[in-house]
Amino acid sequence: MSICATLYVQGDTPALQGSLHIPGSKNSAMPLLTLAALQTQPVTVKQVPNISDITHLLALLAYAGSSAVNQDNQVTFKGLHLETGPYTFPVALSTRLRGAIYALALPASRGIHARLESIGGDFIGSRSFTPHLRALAGFGLHVSGEGNAVGITGGHPRPSEFSIDDKGITATSLAIIVAASLDGESIIKDASLETECDDVLAAARHFGAQAERDGRTLIVKGPFQPTDTPIGVPSDHLVWGTFAIAAAMTGGSTSCEAILIDHRFAPVIEALRSFGISVVRDGYWLKTFGRPVRPATLETGMYPKFPSDLLPQMMALAVSAPGTSVFKESHYGSRFDHLPGMEKMGARISMVEGDVHIHGATPVTGALLEGAGIRETTALALLALTADGPSVIRKAASVARGYEDLAQTLCRMGATIHFG
Numbered sequence: 001m002s003i004c005a006t007l008y009v010q011g012d013t014p015a016l017q018g019s020l021h022i023p024g025s026k027n028s029a030m031p032l033l034t035l036a037a038l039q040t041q042p043v044t045v046k047q048v049p050n051i052s053d054i055t056h057l058l059a060l061l062a063y064a065g066s067s068a069v070n071q072d073n074q075v076t077f078k079g080l081h082l083e084t085g086p087y088t089f090p091v092a093l094s095t096r097l098r099g100a101i102y103a104l105a106l107p108a109s110r111g112i113h114a115r116l117e118s119i120g121g122d123f124i125g126s127r128s129f130t131p132h133l134r135a136l137a138g139f140g141l142h143v144s145g146e147g148n149a150v151g152i153t154g155g156h157p158r159p160s161e162f163s164i165d166d167k168g169i170t171a172t173s174l175a176i177i178v179a180a181s182l183d184g185e186s187i188i189k190d191a192s193l194e195t196e197c198d199d200v201l202a203a204a205r206h207f208g209a210q211a212e213r214d215g216r217t218l219i220v221k222g223p224f225q226p227t228d229t230p231i232g233v234p235s236d237h238l239v240w241g242t243f244a245i246a247a248a249m250t251g252g253s254t255s256c257e258a259i260l261i262d263h264r265f266a267p268v269i270e271a272l273r274s275f276g277i278s279v280v281r282d283g284y285w286l287k288t289f290g291r292p293v294r295p296a297t298l299e300t301g302m303y304p305k306f307p308s309d310l311l312p313q314m315m316a317l318a319v320s321a322p323g324t325s326v327f328k329e330s331h332y333g334s335r336f337d338h339l340p341g342m343e344k345m346g347a348r349i350s351m352v353e354g355d356v357h358i359h360g361a362t363p364v365t366g367a368l369l370e371g372a373g374i375r376e377t378t379a380l381a382l383l384a385l386t387a388d389g390p391s392v393i394r395k396a397a398s399v400a401r402g403y404e405d406l407a408q409t410l411c412r413m414g415a416t417i418h419f420g
């Protein structure tokens with residue numbers, strides 16, 4: 001996959017309209033692929049998004065002994081063949097994605113020494129690896145962690161009971177995956193409530209383990225049982241939300257198959273409605289239409305709170321909403337790299353006790369901008385669509401980590417935007 005770094009956005013976009021294809025969720029696909037990679041028999045994962053994080057994770061999993069064929073949104077693993085190690089994963093891969101941490105599940109399941117240097121992902125505040133170390137040490141593995149490096153230095157994995165104290169996705173998912181690979185019952189306390197972790201529990205059951213949630217306590221009993229039934233990745237509520245926001249900012253509409261919409265979409269739907277945007281079920285379709293007609297207040301946090309990964313895009317929406325919208329970024333404390341670019345376009349933003357206040361119904365003009373993380377860059381692109389005149393967003397390659405076809409989909413909906 002070639003990654004072009006500059007995004008060219010023509011402003012003055014007409015009302016965007018489209019029937020949306022919703023790909024599988026990036027943050028669910030990665031732990032599901034890891035569970036599949038641990039199986040000793042061939043297994044297939046369907047609805048895998050065609051994004052760079054998946055390409056890089058598959059390369060890391062192959063490095064640890066689980067190679068796969070990735071074609072047409074379908075990944076078929078050939079069956080795990082772990083060597084005795086130790087594994088030092090290539091930095092050129094690990095530095096590309098936060099999800100690199102999942103590759104450690106393969107050596108961890110057998111107590112093989114392994115090390116990941118420079119784990120990448122978006123640079124957002126102080127993203128800790130402490131819960132990830134607990135996800136490994138909790139099972140009796142000896143671990144080391146400095147900065148963005150995590151290593152397994154010894155020990156033998158065994159079922160266990162421990163507190164992971166996690167509010168993200170990757171540490172809790174890693175713990176579920178390791179627990180499901182072991183013969184016996186593990187109890188993981190203070191686990192994350194993010195919906196992606198429930199997808200991992202469901203996938204662990206698919207692969208023959210027992211895996212249940214009782215609030216923030218997870219009970220997982222391995223080992224796996226062989227199955228050749230394919231497993232699918234649930235639809236990405238963040239991708240759907242992004243296109244619904246783009247349509248609303250231009251007074252347009254979207255539709256998608258309602259069957260794809262499950263509980264994880266609920267906080268996003270609620271947020272769109274709080275701006276006065278219509279989200280309605282019409283037979284087999286879920287439709288969105290209308291411009292934002294009032295300001296809203298949103299706070300991020302673990303499900304069922306609003307997902308941090310859609311807050312920057314919602315901030316772009318607020319620029320076109322009348323009144324002052326208030327955003328509290330409680331998960332990361334701050335995730336505001338897109339705000340200088342939004343201000344450069346003319347958005348009126350003030351910080352009040354750590355909250356972002358966006359004073360909306362403000363006309364914006366095209367500008368030369370710099371991207372940052374996946375969602376921050378996307379937020380700038382959305383705002384640029386509504387600007388008077390064209391914008392150029394440099395350093396926009398991160399978009400390809402999380403969106404299969406952001407520019408192509410927006411073009412199909414009526415925008416003029418392309419990578420170059």
Ligand SMILES: CC(=O)N[C@H]1[C@@H](OP(=O)(O)OP(=O)(O)OC[C@H]2O[C@@H](n3ccc(=O)[nH]c3=O)[C@H](O)[C@@H]2O)O[C@H](CO)[C@@H](O)[C@@H]1O
Nearest residue numbers: 027098099125126127128131166167168169170171308332
């Ligand atoms: C690959 C993947 O799945 N990435 C998602 C995952 O990241 P991931 O699971 O890696 O979680 P984070 O990086 O957000 O947090 C990791 C841990 O550090 C803690 N923490 C985080 C930030 C901070 O400023 N201080 C702090 O202590 C968190 O509570 C968590 O326990 O979950 C996040 C929250 O849903 C999402 O935004 C990311 O898109």
Ligand SMILES: C=C(OP(=O)(O)O)C(=O)O
Nearest residue numbers: 098099121122309374375
């Ligand atoms: C922050 C994100 O991803 P990552 O954790 O992989 O950097 C994201 O998907 O918005």
